[in-house]
Amino acid sequence: MNTKKRLNIKVIGMGLILGMFFLLFPGDSGAENTQKTDHGIYAELLAIYVQNGVVDYAGFKKDEKKLDRYLKLFESTDVHKLSRDDQMAFYVNAYNAWTIKLILSGYPGVESIKDLGGFFSGPWKKKFVNLNGKVVTLDHVEHDILRPTFKDPRVHFAVNCASKSCPPLIAEPYDGSRLDEQLDRSTREFINDPKNNYLAGDKLYVSSIFKWFSEDFNDNVIGFFIKYADEPLRKQLQARQGLIKVKYLDYDWSLNGR
Numbered sequence: 001m002n003t004k005k006r007l008n009i010k011v012i013g014m015g016l017i018l019g020m021f022f023l024l025f026p027g028d029s030g031a032e033n034t035q036k037t038d039h040g041i042y043a044e045l046l047a048i049y050v051q052n053g054v055v056d057y058a059g060f061k062k063d064e065k066k067l068d069r070y071l072k073l074f075e076s077t078d079v080h081k082l083s084r085d086d087q088m089a090f091y092v093n094a095y096n097a098w099t100i101k102l103i104l105s106g107y108p109g110v111e112s113i114k115d116l117g118g119f120f121s122g123p124w125k126k127k128f129v130n131l132n133g134k135v136v137t138l139d140h141v142e143h144d145i146l147r148p149t150f151k152d153p154r155v156h157f158a159v160n161c162a163s164k165s166c167p168p169l170i171a172e173p174y175d176g177s178r179l180d181e182q183l184d185r186s187t188r189e190f191i192n193d194p195k196n197n198y199l200a201g202d203k204l205y206v207s208s209i210f211k212w213f214s215e216d217f218n219d220n221v222i223g224f225f226i227k228y229a230d231e232p233l234r235k236q237l238q239a240r241q242g243l244i245k246v247k248y249l250d251y252d253w254s255l256n257g258r
Contacts, residue, residue, distance in 0.1 A: 035078065035086075036086065041066055041070040043173050044066075045060065048063075051171065053168025053169055054257065057103055061104055074094050074130060074131050077132075082176070084150075086179075088146070088174075089173070089176045089179050091141055092158045095160075096159060096160050098129045098138065099138065100162070102138075102162075103116070103162050103255070103257075105128075111254060111255055112254055113161060113253065124139040124142075142155075147213075153217050154186070155183070156213055157183070157190045164252040165207065165208075165253070166256065167190040168189075170186060184228075191225060196249075199237070203247050205249050206225075208250070222244055
């Protein structure tokens with residue numbers, strides 16, 4: 001066999017191998033990451049039933065069938081065909097929408113999301129989230145997907161646990177095309193709200209979120225605050241970094257509803 005024929009066979013062989021690779025792993029092709037998830041139904045519901053972080057669960061209850069139609073999307077969407085930012089938005093929206101569904105399962109009469117857990121476990125370990133063809137828990141979405149995959153501490157100010165001390169649910173879905181801006185806004189609004197965090201003398205009182213997930217903030221709460229705090233808090237923290245001690249506030253688990 002001459003050199004030219006051997007070269008042609010190698011080229012054909014490589015083409016077949018590459019073809020098989022993209023058939024088996026379609027999500028690895030940049031050209032495939034063009035699918036978008038339609039969050040339109042969710043956007044309509046949030047615009048009507050969420051105001052300044054307060055959730056109208058009675059209204060959601062009336063429109064529960066509409067919410068159910070939206071939740072169906074999480075069962076059928078091929079998340080591997082989404083861009084990285086759209087994937088993160090997909091999972092944050094899934095966490096928040098399924099949390100609303102969980103509250104509705106006991107509403108009215110629910111005073112805290114903690115009322116809806118199992119006998120031996122909390123609500124976050126309850127398998128009821130239909131996602132990617134599996135039934136999983138809220139803990140799975142947050143701790144097995146969102147935190148380890150995206151490694152973005154701002155996620156803690158985007159996912160909502162339906163409680164008053166939780167970073168508020170925003171009145172719009174998260175969207176991959178403007179995810180960075182949305183995460184920044186949610187983080188800054190929570191950080192700079194004195195109901196959630198405040199400086200008193202040489203003590204910085206902060207949400208317990210910073211204690212529970214300290215590793216996500218590189219064990220440097222003050223450094224994180226300096227990055228996202230508005231003036232004059234940022235300058236005060238910068239000037240007294242070595243003197244300030246962090247104190248953690250009690251968490252109010254009562255329902256974030258009307």
